[in-house]
Amino acid sequence: MIVSKVSTRFVYFFDEGDASMRDLLGGKGAGLAEMTRAGFPVPPGFTITTEACLCFYAGDSVFPPGLQEEVAAAMDRLEAETGKTFGANSNPLLVSVRSGARVSMPGMMDTILNLGLNDETVKSLADLTGNERFAWDAYRRFIMMFAHVVLGVPKEKFEDRIKDCKRRLGTQSDAQIDAESWKELTREFKAIARNHSARAFPQDVREQLDLAIRAVFDSWNSKRAIDYRRFNKLPDDWGTAVSIVEMVFGNMGDDSGTGVAFTRDPNTGERALFGEYLRNAQGEDVVAGIRTPEKISDLQQSQPQVYAQFAQIASKLEHHYRDVQDLEFTVERGKLYMLQTRSAKRSAEAAVRIALDLVTEGIIDKKEALGRVSAASLDQLFHARINPREQFETACKGLNASPGAASGQIVFDADAAVEWKEQGKQTILVRVETTPDDVHGMIAARGILTAKGGATSHAAVVARGMGKPCVAGCEALQIDRRAKTLGIGDRTLHEGDWITIDGGTGKVIAKKLQLIDPPSELPSWLSKFLGWADEVRSLEVWANADTPQDARKARELGAAGIGLCRTEHMFMQRERLPIVQEMILADTPRARADALAQLLPFQREDFQGILEAMQGLPVTIRLLDPPLHEFLPSLETLLVEVTELRLQKGVESIAFKERNAVLRRVQQLHEQNPMLGLRVCRLGIVYPEIYAMQVRGIFEAACKLKAQGLDVRPLVMIPGVGTEEEMQQTFAAARAVADEVVTESGCALEYEIGTMIELPRACLVAGRIAEHAQFFSFGTNDLTQTTYGYSRDDAEASFIPHYLEKRILKDDPFQVLDRAGVGALMRTAVDLGRSAHPGLKIGICGEHGGEPSSVAFCHALALNYVSCSPYRVPIARLAAAQAALGLIT
């Protein structure tokens, strides 16, 4: 916990602060202060600083010296300003005690309303308002909230009593509960608080205040707040501020009400007030969803002056803050009070469109606009999403653990997911939580839904790694695995029932919904916005694509080249695999050569398609990379099969002999750790004829197109070089074949031969490698594997979730580039490589190439390009611009 430069002052009245003091006063406190200073109608109040909160932690939950005195003095001033007295029997001062960190963490920390009520002041409130029901309703709300937040009493204890009461009264609505019943419930509530906690509900209002402040401080370290910060990568050492504000009441009749509104539509970006208003209600009622609120525009009919005033304030605030605002307000008997203003959270689409509009409106410039959109959020635009025309009810919400929407039939275990998939069914795997034992089911399912676990839970981490939708930690789920039922509230679903999850919002919907696939081309508004990004970025953005289709898609999305075309996927295709297997199982070089000769036309065709799709742009083709046994039947399957044949047909049967021969060969090729075995350029050195065939395929294709007048630019990439000699030998061998083909064809084709830098040793001897290479491309997936000693397949499904949970890892290093380790090696490689080979072109083609923080690091390393999967190209374009502008580092 960092507690530096402790100010001697812990409390600021709203008119003493401003928007610049967000770190000290929290977002809410700074907003209220700024609005107060700007003359907007804000109830009076003051804010206890985040520094006070940090001192409180540092001092083992003891208030720092002076805090209590400052709070007392501020309360005195509040009494003076409001003309009310805290705890007084006549005209009592009531306050809300609200949390507020530097950035909004909605719903994660605690707030207490109506503080200052007790058995005496409630009566004064009844007298003053002439509304006994209102007063007792307010009091019981306060007790409930206080008992829950401060004393830790479960809410249900109270809610059950309210239900009982409504049953007695024969009603379904709280509104039907009369003053006497609330009074009675208040008594019961106090008894519950006493029985279910260590202490009774305090009547002393100063004690109430003291305990409430502590509770808000503590809520910074609640599990859900910590999980939230982990997911959103927020530091733990900010602390929360506490704002204490005079209560205003939206539930004092039909001329009162409470609302939340955005100055523009946060989903579409449309320039119009967007929000909800609930008449005769307190803020919490909106959240609780007890009644359906009106649209904010309806307020225009019912209270036109209030609406006009609010609309004007909203517009002024948007101009004041130069951004779309998310506002909370209350109308008390026709008088408008602003309770909060903050930058509005918005969808990726809205973020882009609003940024474009604000530039058009002259409010911000292009640079600022580029900083207004989180690059990572653009990912949302390229996942399946629920058709907005679908009407549906959200059954419950969990954590938005891995983006994208999925509909499927419920299954409760991993094996079932696999079986159902084999029957052609789509499933959603529903588990209390997942473990490494569930991974096969996660692969088979369309999406994953769990009841427990946060953003770093196994389900969340593994699903993100798979690019599969996941809603995690959805605590409302009651899963009975034996009975194969899923309870959500009163509803019970069974295995095979349809369900939809939206991993981008955390919503769970208990039916099948129509989903929309990502757009096939870039929307014009996004094109325009990314055009601005392109103007400022220095990093080129290329794409990883293995097929002409992917290459065309990448080009549409703005890729300026192919940074990685993997040739192994081409080997896996149905009609080729038998030939590839023949090549691998060959006993003699002659037989191997024959098989390779059969593969050559296929490869030539593959390369021709991609080179054609990318004409005018560079295409980097990586020679064969994976260990050969990836192309053979699985050893485990073969073992079972051969054992069966042995027992059923006998060792003399032809069937046994044939499969046994294959088994033998697969066993010979089997490696303990294939990731560290005979793969990458080692394959091309031990079996030079494989690389020779591939290089021939590339250049025959390129020369053919060149002869047709196309501008083709092939780059040959040697994978996994770790020594100067490997580079030298594979470079020479590839060049010999390339030159031969080019000379044969008689066309003047330019090309380059370079290497993936994906081993620690390659980074450490990069200077020597650079002497024989025309470009470098960092393969950060593999580099991360060896730098950490983590096999991606094994680690992401087993200990990485545990490591994230325990904070041993801040991020999954396969998602976010590790700067201290992998990054240090990259820096070494860049320095050595460029020293030995000035102007050496260097890129990155690991998956990090499409992750904003990693892109920023690549910018800092002065790489020439990043290459990522086609749908991440827009993210990389924006991130590269933000990095160039210093908006991200």
Place this chain on the structure above:
Amino acid sequence: MIVSKVSTRFVYFFDEGDASMRDLLGGKGAGLAEMTRAGFPVPPGFTITTEACLCFYAGDSVFPPGLQEEVAAAMDRLEAETGKTFGANSNPLLVSVRSGARVSMPGMMDTILNLGLNDETVKSLADLTGNERFAWDAYRRFIMMFAHVVLGVPKEKFEDRIKDCKRRLGTQSDAQIDAESWKELTREFKAIARNHSARAFPQDVREQLDLAIRAVFDSWNSKRAIDYRRFNKLPDDWGTAVSIVEMVFGNMGDDSGTGVAFTRDPNTGERALFGEYLRNAQGEDVVAGIRTPEKISDLQQSQPQVYAQFAQIASKLEHHYRDVQDLEFTVERGKLYMLQTRSAKRSAEAAVRIALDLVTEGIIDKKEALGRVSAASLDQLFHARINPREQFETACKGLNASPGAASGQIVFDADAAVEWKEQGKQTILVRVETTPDDVHGMIAARGILTAKGGATSHAAVVARGMGKPCVAGCEALQIDRRAKTLGIGDRTLHEGDWITIDGGTGKVIAKKLQLIDPPSELPSWLSKFLGWADEVRSLEVWANADTPQDARKARELGAAGIGLCRTEHMFMQRERLPIVQEMILADTPRARADALAQLLPFQREDFQGILEAMQGLPVTIRLLDPPLHEFLPSLETLLVEVTELRLQKGVESIAFKERNAVLRRVQQLHEQNPMLGLRVCRLGIVYPEIYAMQVRGIFEAACKLKAQGLDVRPLVMIPGVGTEEEMQQTFAAARAVADEVVTESGCALEYEIGTMIELPRACLVAGRIAEHAQFFSFGTNDLTQTTYGYSRDDAEASFIPHYLEKRILKDDPFQVLDRAGVGALMRTAVDLGRSAHPGLKIGICGEHGGEPSSVAFCHALALNYVSCSPYRVPIARLAAAQAALGLIT
């Protein structure tokens, strides 16, 4: 090929050179020059420099300008000095043309004797010597050698004719062949030369000389010479010198002869002339073994003056060169000629004893003595060797590819080796060459013998990795795998016949021999010598030992601590494995805890034994390291077993269900790349109870011994740390348990907790790790695996031999520490670690800790200690001293 500073002079007469010109004149040329200048009786001659040889290569096998003229001038001077004329019909000058590199490469390059003979000069020689038989014998020898070396005619072609001739004459001995027969054979030899080569045997003696010089130059790049250099790590760019020496003849009667001798016994080091003398013979006869030579001491009886002169020269040469000399000489009609002097090759034992004696004799000082013994050669002393009392005949010789002797029954394929081993038999696997498919057989056999392949062949590399004797490239073997026979010369051996190989000398013996195990304690002479090493070295030498026996052995051999005690071997023991499996298969933490509780007493006992054996010295105990599935039955075996049970007993049988459950669990734990999976400290973090049990075991043992008054010094080593947080958490957890036990016991025990640095990332963030660690120990086996991306198990048996062969790797990086890559990471770790934690103790416990060049590197890094297997401790002690003295770098 480096050709720098080309001197304008290519030829030096013997009296123009000296011992310091070894690089230019080769060992032989420099020795002859030095002896000439010192007045020893050397036939006159001159040397063509190594630079001439390099120019010859650089110029595509064209003599550099001036060389031929210089040679001609030198021949003129030689004629003048000897009074003979080259190619003349009367008193013809005959010369030998001898190769000679900087260091001796015995038998690897070519030599031609009797050059200058042709159809005419042979007659003069007959006249001059009055010995026609001698003359024609000399001529036919020359034609044979010339045709073989220069014209590439196989020797057998000639030998067959000699055999035919002897058959005709009804004799078995060359000595019975008369002048006429030699004359006839000479005619036949010339015909053979003409028929089997591109050109005829030249009669022009200047052409003979010219071609002979070229052939000697070329022999530097013969396959066997290249293989030899590869094995002995000699550079290719030295080239060979060529010495041209007047012929003297040891075959001119009983007062003539030829001999080789060492000034001391090269096997034992004993101070006495040691060698052989063959009367009436030329040098090649000694090598060919046609007659059995006498002991050199026998010369004392037959020619006492010659012997006395020789003994005096030998003694003078030893003093002159300050080292034991290997001498070649010829006696021509009672006159002694020295033909060569060079430092004698010697056994490790002799090297040490001679070094000790030379110091005693005041010839060299201790420092020089320490430089006289190759540290690596001490390895010989600790392998099984053939009992010197055994009488045996060497059937043939191959390459000494992996040291140690082994006797066993011949098998011809890997599967047989496995089967026979299962029957309790010892085998030697005999193969033309091995491939990765033979590895299981290599594991099962006692030793490996191959007909093909050099020091970097698969067999050689894999056997060295296994520490198993291997003789490779033994070209005399005729292997018929189908017939299961092994031919060596005229003899035929069959499968099951006994054979002995000595991988230290390359000898193959066609019978079972008694072997001697390595000495159980350090011989006193070695002790004394290593004592000198200890006086000068700064690196401490520790040992890797897992058992009290190994620990005691290490201590005897001079280890000052245990640098690595692996705890996993303890888990593998028969009575414990079931408990370990129970622990792994546990469904609940409770069940796991129960199994661990059962393991605790075993572990405590293990640690007690080692701590007791090493009292007074540090013992570094590494917590559990390997992936858990290493302790479970093999997945492959289980798959077969479960399939059999399913088909034979049915899926409802208990047997099937039980094994199937185990299979499931093994499949769950199965990892794609276990080396990069859930292992090292990741195990201890995911299952903290395992490490807690081990730490408890260590400290309960230590405290018990401490209470008995023993000085025990436990160090706890956390494996595979890659992040600061791993170190911090495992350090804290281990310390908590340790302190608890120490406090419980009430004894004041000091201990340390540190980590293995064995991942690239650990090196890169070593500064942060060092803040939480009390020591570092480099685990260079694993560090090499991840830095290169090579799985040791997979790579050493598959592509590393290929890489060594193709010179992509200079050394196997698992044998010799890679300085450019792994070493760079180590340097980073040392710098960062010591900056953050001044005085941090750093060692190495990978197998490199016992390899001299790697030890020198550790010295340069200023590590505190190296730790290696017990038998390598002497090597490390000497290497550390040599490094401290700057004798190796």
